[in-house]
Amino acid sequence: MSRIYNFSAGPACLPEAVLQQAQQEMTDWQGCGMSVMEMSHRGKEFMSIAAQAEADLRELMAIPDNYKVLFLQGGASAQFSNVPVNLLRGKKSADYIYTGQWSKKAIAEAKRFCDVNVAASAEASNFSVLPAQSEWCGDVPLVADLSSTILSRPIDVSKFGVIYAGAQKNIGPAGLTVVIVRDDLIGETVPGMPVLCDYKIMADNDSMYNTPPTYGWYLAGLVFAWLKKNGGLSAMAEVNERKANKLYAAIDDSDFYANPIDLNCRSWMNVPFTLANAELDATFLSEAKAAGLVTLKGHRSVGGMRASIYNAMPEAGVDALISFMADFEKRQG
Ligand SMILES: Cc1ncc(COP(=O)(O)O)c(C=O)c1O
Structure with missing residues (x-):
């Protein structure tokens, strides 16, 4: 069966080339006679996979040397x-921006430790809109949950x-969770954690410190290498902007779809x-x-629909x- 276009928000589609490489290396990683899944995380093979993945991520995102990259x-x-x-480091409050369901959860969790x-x-x-006028952003470290956005375009990590x-x-x-943290911000956790x-x-x-998610780390490394091979984050940004713009245009230009x-x-x-x-939702799906x-x-x-179109979603999938959508509208609209 050929692959389908999977618009899942996560777990989301992965680049086919990455999956094929993982398949090829599944039972015998580069002649060592075992799968990456079976390796000791402290052995030289996995250490080299881990180091390469970090180096590639640092290069892709131009992460400054005073930042730690954690694979958690x-x-x-x-x-x-x-x-x-x-990050509280003795402070008693933190500012949050409430943008939706994930920040709601982040705020609820922060309230366990400080005033929000x-x-x-x-x-x-x-x-649907974030007020431009916010009191937020004093001289405090900015924290971003980039779960969706990371690697989709260049950002200034500094x-x-x-x-x-x-x-x-x-x-x-x-x-696997990637954390990129400035090194002067670590080392003083809330007591008792x-x-x-x-x-x-x-x-x-x-x-x-404990066994890391080795296979996820390895696959992330394959994705980073794939990104490098495909021109890095500027190249991704160009394709991603084009993919998003054409999908939004298709929605905005129709009376049947709305965003x-x-x-x-x-x-x-x-x-x-x-x-x-909305009664047509099930038929659409x-x-x-x-x-x-x-x-x-x-x-x-x-409710409604959501198309997640991360790096690994080919432009042909968006097309x-x-x-x-146009055909469905013609028949049902
Ligand atoms: C912005 C954002 N934050 C957090 C999460 C939750 O992530 P996890 O399931 O890895 O805890 C998601 C998942 O969709 C997300 O989109």
């Missing part, structure tokens, strides 16, 4: 608590204190849209599936979705 477990959600635990000041909120607009991302969207398989929350301990042990998000707040990675008649376009159902809190 626990998902992005674990960072909802790890961030305050590591919601410095800007998109709630009043039902999360503007951030911490960047974190669950791997299952734009990095690799679920089970579990050792596995401590970025400094993880950094001092090269993310191997309520303010133009300045739209994501290149996750494109939600609704049908004029089943016909899309029959056309090889899957996992388009919107988040359960929002196929757009023609399917």
Whole structure:
């Protein structure tokens, strides 16, 4: 069977070339006679895989030397608590921007450790626009949950204190979480916290204080190498912008599909849209599936559709979705 276009928000599709390489290396990694899954994380083979992955990520994102790169477990959600635990450093409050369901969870978790000041909120607009005027952003480290955005375009890492991302969207398989943290921010956790929350301990042990998610780390490394081979993040940004613009244009130009998000707040990675008649949702999904376009159902809190179009979604997949949408509208609209 040929591969279908999977628009899942995560776990999301991976580059086919990466999957093929992983398949080739599955039982015997580069002549060592075993799978990466079976290797000791402290053996020289895995150490070389781990180091190469980190070096490639540093190169791709131009991560300055004063940042640690951690390969952790626990998902992005674990960072909802790890961030305050590591960054409060004796302070009693933190500013948050409330942009939707994930920041809601991050805020709830932070409230366990400090006072939370919601410095800007998109709630009043039902999360379709973030007020430009925010009191937020004093001389404090900026923290970003880039689970969807990471690697989709160049970003200036030096503007951030911490960047974190669950791997299952734009990095690799679920089970790995990448944390990029400025090294002066670590080393003083909230007293009494579990050792596995401590970025400094993880950094001092090269993310191997305990057994790391070795296979996810390896696959992430293959994705980083694939990104480098395909021109790096500027090249990705060009394709991603084109993919997103054409999908938004298809939605905006029709009376049948709608996307309520303010133009300045739209994501290149996750494109939600609704049908004029929600009763057609199920038919849309089943016909899309029959056309090889899957996992388009919107988040359960929002309904409608969502197409996640990360790096690994080929432009041809977006084109196929757009023609399917036009055809569906012609027949049902
Ligand atoms: C922005 C953001 N943060 C956090 C999460 C949760 O990630 P995890 O399941 O890795 O904890 C997601 C998952 O979709 C996400 O999109």
